[in-house]
Amino acid sequence: MNKIIACFCTVCLWLLISGCKKEHEQSDLNTRIENKINQLLVQMTLDEKIGQMTQINGFDERTSPETDSLIKAGMVGSILNVVDVKEINRMQKIAVEESRLGIPVLFARDVIHGFRTIFPIPLGQAATWNPELVEKGAEVSAIEARSAGIRWTFAPIIDVTRDPRWGRVAECYGEDTHLTSVLGRSAIKGFQGKNLAGKYSLISCPKHFAAYGAAEGGRDYHTVAVPENDLRDVHLPPFKACLDEGAITIMSAFNEVNGIPATGNHFLLQTILRDEWNFKGLVVSDWSSVSQLVVHGYAENNKEAARKAIHAGVDMEMASTTYANYIEKLLDEGTLTMEQIDEAVRRILRVKYMAGLFEDPYTNPKDYPAMLSEKHKMVALEMAEQSIVLLKNKDNVLPLKKENTKVAVIGPLAESPHDQLGSWIFDGNKEDAITPLSAIKSYASEQNVYFARGMEISRTMDQKGFPAAMAAARKSDVVLLFIGEESILSGESHCRADINLPGVQEELVKELSKTGKPVIGIIMAGRPLTIETSLPYLDAVLYAWQPGTMAGPAIINILYGEESPSGKLPITFPRVVGQIPVYYNQKNSGKPASDDTWERMYDIPAEAPQLSIGNTNHYIDYGFEPLFPFGYGLSYTQFKYTDIKASSEKINPGETITISATLTNTGKYEGTEVAQLYIRDLVGSRTRPVRELKGFQRITLAPGTSKQVEFTLHTDDLAFFNDKMKRVTEPGTFHAWIGGDSKADLKTEFIVIE
Ligand code: GLC
Numbered sequence: 001m002n003k004i005i006a007c008f009c010t011v012c013l014w015l016l017i018s019g020c021k022k023e024h025e026q027s028d029l030n031t032r033i034e035n036k037i038n039q040l041l042v043q044m045t046l047d048e049k050i051g052q053m054t055q056i057n058g059f060d061e062r063t064s065p066e067t068d069s070l071i072k073a074g075m076v077g078s079i080l081n082v083v084d085v086k087e088i089n090r091m092q093k094i095a096v097e098e099s100r101l102g103i104p105v106l107f108a109r110d111v112i113h114g115f116r117t118i119f120p121i122p123l124g125q126a127a128t129w130n131p132e133l134v135e136k137g138a139e140v141s142a143i144e145a146r147s148a149g150i151r152w153t154f155a156p157i158i159d160v161t162r163d164p165r166w167g168r169v170a171e172c173y174g175e176d177t178h179l180t181s182v183l184g185r186s187a188i189k190g191f192q193g194k195n196l197a198g199k200y201s202l203i204s205c206p207k208h209f210a211a212y213g214a215a216e217g218g219r220d221y222h223t224v225a226v227p228e229n230d231l232r233d234v235h236l237p238p239f240k241a242c243l244d245e246g247a248i249t250i251m252s253a254f255n256e257v258n259g260i261p262a263t264g265n266h267f268l269l270q271t272i273l274r275d276e277w278n279f280k281g282l283v284v285s286d287w288s289s290v291s292q293l294v295v296h297g298y299a300e301n302n303k304e305a306a307r308k309a310i311h312a313g314v315d316m317e318m319a320s321t322t323y324a325n326y327i328e329k330l331l332d333e334g335t336l337t338m339e340q341i342d343e344a345v346r347r348i349l350r351v352k353y354m355a356g357l358f359e360d361p362y363t364n365p366k367d368y369p370a371m372l373s374e375k376h377k378m379v380a381l382e383m384a385e386q387s388i389v390l391l392k393n394k395d396n397v398l399p400l401k402k403e404n405t406k407v408a409v410i411g412p413l414a415e416s417p418h419d420q421l422g423s424w425i426f427d428g429n430k431e432d433a434i435t436p437l438s439a440i441k442s443y444a445s446e447q448n449v450y451f452a453r454g455m456e457i458s459r460t461m462d463q464k465g466f467p468a469a470m471a472a473a474r475k476s477d478v479v480l481l482f483i484g485e486e487s488i489l490s491g492e493s494h495c496r497a498d499i500n501l502p503g504v505q506e507e508l509v510k511e512l513s514k515t516g517k518p519v520i521g522i523i524m525a526g527r528p529l530t531i532e533t534s535l536p537y538l539d540a541v542l543y544a545w546q547p548g549t550m551a552g553p554a555i556i557n558i559l560y561g562e563e564s565p566s567g568k569l570p571i572t573f574p575r576v577v578g579q580i581p582v583y584y585n586q587k588n589s590g591k592p593a594s595d596d597t598w599e600r601m602y603d604i605p606a607e608a609p610q611l612s613i614g615n616t617n618h619y620i621d622y623g624f625e626p627l628f629p630f631g632y633g634l635s636y637t638q639f640k641y642t643d644i645k646a647s648s649e650k651i652n653p654g655e656t657i658t659i660s661a662t663l664t665n666t667g668k669y670e671g672t673e674v675a676q677l678y679i680r681d682l683v684g685s686r687t688r689p690v691r692e693l694k695g696f697q698r699i700t701l702a703p704g705t706s707k708q709v710e711f712t713l714h715t716d717d718l719a720f721f722n723d724k725m726k727r728v729t730e731p732g733t734f735h736a737w738i739g740g741d742s743k744a745d746l747k748t749e750f751i752v753i754e
Contacts, residue, residue, distance in 0.1 A: 058082030124545030138190025161213030170526030174570030197356025269313030384554030399561025422546030423491025439552025490526025637667030
């Protein structure tokens with residue numbers, strides 16, 4: 001016994017020493033970096049300091065001669081959009097070996113959902129509810145980007161949005177703060193690895209700070225008016241999570257927040273980011289968002305824009321040149337101080353030192369695996385498979401049987417390698433993309449596959465292709481209909497006021513249903529689409545988002561049951577665009593609608609008395625329930641949740657509680673379920689949402705087996721910013737649900753006591 005105790009103590013002592021040693025090494029490294037920064041800073045001229053604060057837009061091919069001379073003069077801190085590793089090394093050589101102080105240039109690129117191997121769009125990645133897989137995807141992206149000489153990506157996008165009209169919903173992780181925070185952390189871990197100076201590490205840049213996803217009307221760059229409590233409860237936590245995970249750069253947003261543009265917003269960039277969160281990294285503006293302070297009507301001219309942005313805390317200016325043009329004048333007139341400039345430069349140099357750029361400024365492509373390797377493609381395939389959400393499966397028409405099944409492959413997105421990649425794919429090639437048509441021809445024997453496009457593109461307005469599509473359908477046993485949006489219909493500034501299927505796709509659905517053959521809709525889009533009117537004509541629906549390079553094999557594997565669908569919606573699907581904003585974690589209001597079975601508007605009798613149809617918060621034409629709720633997704637098998645319980649009835653502040661339930665696979669296929677934990681704080685000093693996601697787990701079960709699902713919550717997980725703007729967990733009763741989506745009805749409760 002004594003030996004065991006002695007051994008235990010030795011291990012603890014070792015852990016303690018190694019932990020302290022690691023901490024000591026880290027603080028020693030920090031001290032060394034700060035000393036180097038100070039030594040460099042005192043040598044720098046004003047021009048060289050301004051140079052560090054300037055990020056210029058490079059060019060995909062050879063840069064202009066003046067860029068070389070600017071680099072040589074130490075006037076360029078960072079360059080984005082040069083991706084030729086030879087060119088990058090050539091320019092870096094000028095900076096390191098020919099400029100006066102040899103400060104390396106930080107080369108950047110938007111590596112949003114893959115570099116050469118393209119992964120599902122972030123909204124699709126969120127549908128996997130798989131943090132480990134999102135991390136692996138970011139890791140692959142980092143390796144490929146680093147092999148091209150890129151050191152910094154402007155990702156992850158962790159804007160929370162509840163508006164699918166907004167084009168950039170495609171780039172986000174959806175409507176929920178917790179899911180976005182967890183996946184944002186995963187992306188940071190994947191991009192940066194354990195050692196920011198490692199050769200596979202890519203500096204991340206959570207964006208867009210802040211509340212960019214809350215733009216009025218879902219119109220990109222538009223006004224954001226959000227109460228500070230909601231800013232702090234909904235939009236800021238994912239950024240704090242990413243900084244806690246080790247992000248050392250952050251991007252200021254285009255939009256204004258409550259009247260002050262984010263890029264000139266001292267409350268956001270100084271009070272929150274620096275004073276409250278103690279962020280020591282750098283803030284980079286979005287593309288010309290500094291000079292846009294003039295357009296916003298927040299700065300008289302570019303000189304004032306530069307002053308306001310620097311004063312607020314933007315350290316590096318992307319694309320526009322107000323810093324280069326006006327910092328010296330602002331210093332001369334005394335409206336900026338050299339301390340402010342030095343602080344910005346200090347942060348930039350700190351990032352470069354922490355990323356190992358001084359020690360290791362060049363890239364040898366031979367140090368990296370090939371782009372688009374089989375291993376990378378397998379990660380992309382797994383993520384694409386898990387991103388697919390099964391929304392409907394009437395009479396279990398899926399999975400398909402492979403043997404002797406004649407298949408009609410129809411639709412504008414069956415063979416559209418460009419569109420399946422999604423938006424923000426600067427370095428992805430459509431030639432690499434495996435389309436659904438090519439995948440099914442390899443999977444099923446080609447003579448059993450009949451292809452007819454039906455429509456040239458998703459926006460086609462004529463029905464010229466319908467006869468050939470109908471003919472293909474008639475020859476087949478089942479119709480696979482690939483519809484949705486071309487990638488240009490979402491992404492930056494590509495917002496839609498009507499989010500129906502574009503073109504005559506709905507007409508094509510209805511026509512094909514007349515053949516009497518089962519019609520399986522596979523929808524690829526950068527956002528939720530209002531597909532309610534098409535649903536009755538589809539026997540099954542797979543929502544595949546934009547799945548990337550491996551879209552084809554992933555969709556085929558799910559269709560034929562090689563993999564069971566496990567995706568869950570990261571965003572609510574409205575029935576019509578008029579329901580927006582519609583999201584799960586809404587407030588209850590004083591007159592909540594509770595029964596969606598009331599009469600529809602056209603059933604209301606003429607001259608009906610005003611109070612005859614109830615007075616609760618619903619639409620008389622579209623009720624209040626969405627088409628599909630947040631967290632929803634079917635499987636080929638069925639799951640059941642039973643025996644929910646809380647580990648205790650009451651907990652004190654600072655304690656934890658475990659909520660558990662039994663999950664059973666009651667179907668006949670193996671399947672993976674994303675079990676979700678929701679809570680509700682029944683009474684607060686400010687009203688609380690009717691549900692809040694606080695945990696989720698992917699669980700794979702064989703048919704007929706069960707597993708205990710457990711979630712442990714700390715009272716701090718229940719905190720929110722109260723009416724005094726303090727982050728607190730208030731005492732009171734909480735409800736807790738465990739289930740397969742945000743409408744879970746298996747409930748328990750517990751009390752947090754004073
Ligand atoms: C764009 C985007 C931002 C991107 C930047 C650089 O306008 O808003 O997300 O990182 O410019 O391409």
